[in-house]
Amino acid sequence: MQNIQGIKFKLKTKEQWFCDVCSGVIETAKDGMLEWDSLISEEGMIDAKNFRIVHVRSIEGCKNNRSEEHLADGHLHWFTGPNGLNNLLSMYERYTFDPIEFNKIIRRIHVDFYEEGARLSQLAREDSYEIDPYDSGDINQDDLLWLIRKYGNENCILMILSPLSRQVLNKSTKVNLEGIFHGEAA
Template structure:
């Protein structure tokens, strides 16, 4: 059994509880001194935050209200279109460079690759075990590989 429905549920980067649906989650980020996007976080949308009664900002990390968009904006092909703007803002706008490409890549994997969000919880155990020596770098992120990581290193009930 997977704990999270792939591409429909996530683990909140603030409270660590499950974000039950894309419209209950937000991608937030900030700009560094050079106006480069950084600090990407997947968190509960304030009205859906389990901690909103005890913390005014709910699960948000940043006070900056500008850079918070619901997760459903970043799913599927339209989501990829939006995420790619962090690499190339398109003609007439100039580049909107990001400060940290691996950070953006991780964010894209969480939002676009089925089973990554759960498999990443077991990445450390799989690495320590030599799991990733079985294939090339892309293989690590393929859907069947990610399912295998969950099956081998996650709670001991199998996913179909």
């Protein structure tokens, strides 16, 4: 497996994730959940949407604004590894959902470096690089590694922020990064 040298902050590939609620690091799959909203559509199908990778609800400091209305979920470790990939793919048979949204979840769980690299792709688009121009989530390994090398250090705070938080944070914001990282520093 390729490695990323010289990056101050990195996740253990496919063992750690960023939480979509608190933006903190999910240290192991056992600390995480895959959640989604489950709704019955007019056609009687089960619609799933708002897929998110989050801390288990018992984790301190990760409880903000977490509605349980329409909540469906599964432990993140049910969805990791080869059996986990099977479980994810079988959801195509049981639910209707936006495949682009759901494929991003599959990639976050199963594609090396996707969790860190993909969230930097917006920065590359702002710099006029043609990486995933339509935000479909289709980013190859070379581009993921390039994104992490190019933007990973100077924007490491952006990597750990939720997409919403990143929208309101100016790219050039200077923030003391010490103390923010509670994952593994390289």
